[in-house]
Amino acid sequence: MSTAIDKGAADALPAQLPLRSPSTVMRLDRLGAFFPTRLSFLRSLLRDLAAQNAQPVRTRWEIDADGYGRAVYTIELDGHRYSLIAFSTALPDSERTDRVIAEAWDTTFNLFDGIPDDADLERLANNTPRQEAGRFLPSELVLSRANKSVRLFAHVVERLASGQQPDEQMIRDTGYLMRTTAVYGNGKFGISDRSRVLDKPTLNGPFRVELLTVWMIRGFTHDLVEHVARVRDPQKFVPLAPRFKRYLGVGNSTGLGMAPFLVSHPILINNWMAARETALARVLAIELSTTQIIARVQALMARTNQHLQQWNVEDSRQQSRIDLLRTEFDSIRQTADSAWLTKARPWQRLSTLAEPLSLECQELIVALLLEPHGELIDGLAHCMSSQHAAELSPSQTTDHLRTAIETEFQWALELDFNDPQQTAQFWYVSEEKLEPRLGDRHTEPGAELELPLDVARRVQALHSELSRLPASISVAEFLLAHPMHRFAVRRVQTLERYPYGEIRDNLIAGTCLPIDMLRCKLSFFGASKFDPKSERWTRITLCQGAPLADELQYTDADDWWLPVLEST
Amino acid sequence: MICSENELVAALHKAARAAGATTGVAEDVARAGGWITARGGDGIGAVLASLNAALPQKCAPQRNDTIASFQDARVALAGPAALDLLQAGVCDEVLFFNCDSPVLLAGLAGCRKEHNGDGYVVTDEQSRPYSIGALEKLLHSKDTRFRLIASDHPEAHEAPNSTELVVQPQAWEHLLELASAMYVPSSEQSRTAGAGAGLLDND
Structure with a gap:
């Protein structure tokens, strides 16, 4: 009986090729070439929000004409309500810094478990703007803060207040109205441990409460810029065009603080990698693809090409990698036309085509191959958590x-x-x-x-x-x-x-580049356009291209891998 | 005051390292402290009781057939080792004489059950399991002999009694002070290389 059930279960699994070996995947230089995929946490979170028809509702807006005050947004998930509480305060330019050593910020946030009452808001008003210097309760799931991109924020206000849309190039170049400088979860400064959401299917995945917070912060930045512009000139004001809103994400500066996580959570990291590699192995096993998917890959390749053209950074190491990637990807596009992809094992052949090319190109192809195969692989996004701690086996010899x-x-x-x-x-x-x-x-x-x-x-x-x-x-x-x-x-x-649980490089060697660890982790978050500022920290943008709150039910809501801002 | 399990375990881990525990031992001890606190016990006190003097490099029990005995036992070191011996089947019971933190021993056993599924308990001479509360009352009874044995008796395994971890503010401050011994003062080199460094922030 049990054999029959087991066999049935095995039959139900999609075919797959052997997974790439951990000794290939878990090298620092390859991890440092990862791209976001449809299994990235932001992507799967927003799919789950859409499946629940969840939508944040602005329940408080106590913001003055200059954009200072507080706001609350509430969203219902799994039959439970969560609220983003935002505090916006005046900040002299001299105090605005992305450094973790900062002590004041333009905006500070909590994701709150439930709907805050006046006493909660009063308590948090005395703590949240102080961030690490404040003290929090388990009712707070996340603590975060963000600073404005001063130039872009002022420009957008000015344009909207005068009845015009902002300059497209400025939107494209910056890509966000605010950038977070920390998003704390899992028990920091007294906030809730992850255990509080383990029984909540939508939020128990890795970093989901943190990324839900970022997505809701992005909605707040749109509301804030429109509010200030509207108050400035209610007669001439026009709302920000949806295509700009969708392109504007949330910037982030990420440094070394994030890197040790990949080492201190081997089982979790194994599960992230194993899900990604299993997804790839399933796609590579496809014998013949369909006309629709081939057309979709062609369209994604065109978008990727555009994205690569729009990805420019000051860091010479990364820029030369991007330059090479543009050339290599172009050569792949030339070869992998519709006729070529119509033949047997198209995705395995495409993967093989990238093998002699740079790691950036190889990993870009991995992400590309996963993108049109949601039905085959999206379920793996729910295999990326772990509640297990690494344990000893004392009886082993x-x-x-x-x-x-x-x-x-x-x-x-x-x-x-x-x-x-x-x-x-x-x-x-x-x-x-x-x-x-x-x-x-x-x-x-x-x-x-x-x-x-x-x-x-x-x-x-x-x-x-x-x-x-x-x-x-x-x-x-x-x-x-x-x-x-x-x-x-x-x-x-x-x-x-857990064979994918260990980075197979010496992390104390002089040659170790922490930026590789950061890019790996951030790619799993769903970040793109990595903009390294040194070997030790990078700027990124999260939620760029992600659906807005009222777009989650759109048919293209999940179509935001490697976003581009199309010219009108 | 209320603290999160994550920050409590992180602080206990650092304090254990500062007291000379190796990283692997500190991991076990810190988790045990969190486990005890989640059951209403004084997890900080239980851990610090075993760290109040520098830990030795290792501990060696006396072995008699299937029984191992630790004299003047430093639980932070001897506790994980004792559980390993039981789990590996090297012995059937481990005795602790003049033990510095029986509560920590119970926490280590509880954690092992929680993470491995193998049940171990601290008992008296008659194999009756001690609760955390009962062990806390015996903190200063240096003559008491404790037995660590395998047991799946449900009464022996306490469930968390709250989702909120309550610690005494003074104990918390003391713990943070001990943990701070593991922090390294920032150098100019580190400051100039951190995230956000070297950029105009009002762009």
């Missing part, structure tokens, strides 16, 4: 453990940690803002307090210790004598079960 290291961590065993370059950097938590930072081991103090991102070094040390054992014993007995290896043992055992 040390022989087994050593073999596992030699199988999965061979790359780490090959590193020479006597070479100062291999230990050139160390990760730590800064005293100033309690945020992760990266130091130069040989010139900066604090290496004795480093965070355990030196996984490769620790696993190599564990392997050395295991190799000195005269006979195989249980892991329990080994750790009794060598408790310093507990962390590394747990990593190795976790990787056996």
